[in-house]
Amino acid sequence: MSARSRVLLGVVSLALLSSGCAAERAEEPPAPDAWGEPAAAPDSNPDPRIVEVELEARAAEKSFLEGKTTTVLAYNGAVPGPLIEANVGDTLVVHLKNSLPEETTIHWHGIRLPNAMDGAPAVQEPIAPGGTFTYQFTLRDAGFYWFHPHVMEEEQIRRGLFGVIRVRGEGEPQADVEKIVVLSDALLKEDGSFDDDIDDELIMMGREGNVVLVNGKVMPALDVQPGALTRLRIVNVANGRFFHLALPGHTFRVIGTDGGLIPRPYDAEKLLVAPGERYDVLLIAQGEPGTELTLTNEPYERGHHTGLADPVPLATVRIGAGPALSGRALPDSGPAIERLPGGAADTTITFDEAYVERELKFLVDGKTHPDVPPIHVERGATRVFDLKNDAEMDHPFHLHGFFFQVLARDGVAVADEALANKDTLILPQRSTTTVVARFDEPGHWMYHCHILEHAERGMMGEIIVSH
Numbered sequence: 001m002s003a004r005s006r007v008l009l010g011v012v013s014l015a016l017l018s019s020g021c022a023a024e025r026a027e028e029p030p031a032p033d034a035w036g037e038p039a040a041a042p043d044s045n046p047d048p049r050i051v052e053v054e055l056e057a058r059a060a061e062k063s064f065l066e067g068k069t070t071t072v073l074a075y076n077g078a079v080p081g082p083l084i085e086a087n088v089g090d091t092l093v094v095h096l097k098n099s100l101p102e103e104t105t106i107h108w109h110g111i112r113l114p115n116a117m118d119g120a121p122a123v124q125e126p127i128a129p130g131g132t133f134t135y136q137f138t139l140r141d142a143g144f145y146w147f148h149p150h151v152m153e154e155e156q157i158r159r160g161l162f163g164v165i166r167v168r169g170e171g172e173p174q175a176d177v178e179k180i181v182v183l184s185d186a187l188l189k190e191d192g193s194f195d196d197d198i199d200d201e202l203i204m205m206g207r208e209g210n211v212v213l214v215n216g217k218v219m220p221a222l223d224v225q226p227g228a229l230t231r232l233r234i235v236n237v238a239n240g241r242f243f244h245l246a247l248p249g250h251t252f253r254v255i256g257t258d259g260g261l262i263p264r265p266y267d268a269e270k271l272l273v274a275p276g277e278r279y280d281v282l283l284i285a286q287g288e289p290g291t292e293l294t295l296t297n298e299p300y301e302r303g304h305h306t307g308l309a310d311p312v313p314l315a316t317v318r319i320g321a322g323p324a325l326s327g328r329a330l331p332d333s334g335p336a337i338e339r340l341p342g343g344a345a346d347t348t349i350t351f352d353e354a355y356v357e358r359e360l361k362f363l364v365d366g367k368t369h370p371d372v373p374p375i376h377v378e379r380g381a382t383r384v385f386d387l388k389n390d391a392e393m394d395h396p397f398h399l400h401g402f403f404f405q406v407l408a409r410d411g412v413a414v415a416d417e418a419l420a421n422k423d424t425l426i427l428p429q430r431s432t433t434t435v436v437a438r439f440d441e442p443g444h445w446m447y448h449c450h451i452l453e454h455a456e457r458g459m460m461g462e463i464i465v466s467h
Contacts, residue, residue: 035222036215037180038164041082050093051086055106057149057161058099064211064218068192072160073100079216080182080237081147081163088142088169094135098127104161106135107150107400109276110258110423111165113137115443118400119150122444122462126151141403141421142169143260144180144233144278154239154452158186158207159194160216162237173255173331175231175282177224182216183236183243183273183314185209198453200360204304204353205393206240206275206451212297214315221316224285227325232281236273239452242394242426244300245271247317248293249286253330256280259403259421261334266417270298274396276424276450284328287319303393303429339419340436342407345386347375351397351427351449351459352390361458362449368458369448375463382438389427395459396450397433398424404437424450442467 045052060074075081086092098104103126107119115123117137127133145165149156164180187195187209198207214220224230236243245252246269255265258278265282273279287293296311352363364372377383384407389395403421406414410431427433439445448460 034220035179036217036220038078038080038083038182038215041076041084043085045093049089050091051084052093052095053082053084054095054097055081055163056097056099057104060160062160062216063192064186064188064213065192068188070186070188070192070194073156074160075163079160079162080184081161083180084147084163084165086139086165086167088139088167090139090167092135092137092139095132096127096135097132098129101129103128103151104149104156105133105151106147107153108135108137108145108147108165109398110143110145110278111137112140112401112403112441115401115441115445118443118445120400120444120446121150122446139167141260142167142172143256143258144235144280146235146237146278148237154207154456157237157452158209158239164235166233169260171335173231173261173282174229176228176325176328178231178233179222181214181232181234183234184213184216184238185241186211186213203360203453203457205302206238206453208238208241212241212312212314214295219313219315221318223318223320225320225322225325226285226287226289227328228285229325229328229330230283230285232283234271234273234279234281236275236277238275240275242275242300242302243273243314244298245273245295245314246298246311247283247295250283250293252279252281252283254279254281255331255334257420258423259337262420263334263336264417264419265331265334272300272426274394274424274426274450275452276396276398277426278424282330284330285317285319289319289321289324291319293317293319303391337419337421339416340382340405340438342436343384345384345434347383348386348388349375349447349461350388350390351395353393353454362454364459364461369460372461374444375461377439377463377465379442379465379467380438380440382436384434384436386432386434387425387427388432389429391429393429395427395454396424397427397447398450399437399445399447399463401441401443401445402437402439404435406433406435408434439463439465441465
């Protein structure tokens with residue numbers, strides 16, 4: 001049996017087990033930590049405009065499967081790692097200690113910052129075992145971001161090295177409940193240890209686990225009052241799994257994405273979240289007191305005919321017995337953001353996959369990193385790119401250090417209502433997406449597929465912004 005077949009069978013088995021667990025939990029009183037939201041990292045600096053935290057990357061023990069222990073890699077011993085809370089304009093200071101037996105760094109996914117703080121191999125020497133490094137930068141944008149290694153990320157992220165950052169700004173939407181939703185998975189053996197076997201099927205689609213997790217837990221429960229205006233800050237930190245979210249009887253009102261709040265909120269019956277993407281959504285909890293709903297990962301065909309055949313349960317939403325909240329309304333508008341100028345593409349970047357000397361590789365313009373020729377841009381320039389996906393599967397494109405905006409898909413202009421600042425974007429198979437970005441920070445900036453098995457096997461390039 002192939003590794004991929006084992007994964008799919010494991011997911012189906014987990015779905016059945018999770019359904020049973022949900023039924024048993026319905027007879028138990030709600031636990032205060034049932035959702036498993038990451039704890040906030042302590043801020044040691046008394047200055048209200050400086051957030052200063054300590055992070056340690058180290059091995060830890062965690063239980064994903066009942067009665068089994070998994071040795072993970074974790075920030076401060078937790079998976080997900082701690083939540084960093086800050087406001088726009090704050091200075092963030094993070095002291096990282098590497099207690100792993102291998103090198104590491106931190107990449108601040110989605111955050112606009114000086115190049116030296118980006119954590120990518122092009123700009124930072126890896127932190128040796130036992131070493132330390134201090135990251136310091138100003139938080140320019142409100143939004144929901146995450147952090148993870150950019151050294152051996154395929155292995156270190158799947159074993160648990162990731163955390164989240166919530167940056168608040170003026171005019172934050174009001175909600176009765178605000179929760180963080182960290183989507184991930186783990187590929188485990190029956191004894192709870194990580195399954196390190198991998199074949200070309202798993203490499204092709206990205207390593208998908210047989211245990212699906214929300215906030216590091218199997219089938220956590222979210223308790224809300226009926227009618228509660230609920231805000232969910234969602235991030236997908238999985239190596240390769242796409243999450244196609246659905247909640248019975250509810251529509252997601254999308255109010256923000258990677259780069260923060262958007263001017264025109266919109267509704268989604270199902271919300272597709274690729275590895276690395278974030279979404280900020282609101283919904284009004286519907287149902288009679290005592291109702292239990294299941295948040296599911298719905299089937300989505302992302303290429304090579306490997307989509308799931310059935311929904312997979314992710315979490316339980318429990319409508320509490322308290323009095324129903326009334327008068328809640330979903331917003332129809334959000335803050336204005338600058339629209340970058342469009343026009344014809346200056347550059348085409350082509351993504352594909354191929355066997356090179358019998359080894360599966362993922363290509364940018366026919367080459368693999370580090371042999372992909374860099375793109376040179378003058379500081380302050382606005383550039384338009386055609387992102388061409390010639391592969392027979394979707395690829396999530398991620399750009400370090402900058403936001404971009406989507407102008408067109410396959411030559412069809414995107415409506416003004418869809419204006420958003422993005423740093424991670426699904427490139428559908430056999431398609432071309434036109435985007436625009438302004439490069440206002442000098443340095444060497446990476447772009448790559450955020451299916452980590454693809455980035456590690458060549459699907460990565462560099463944009464050099466002159467001083």
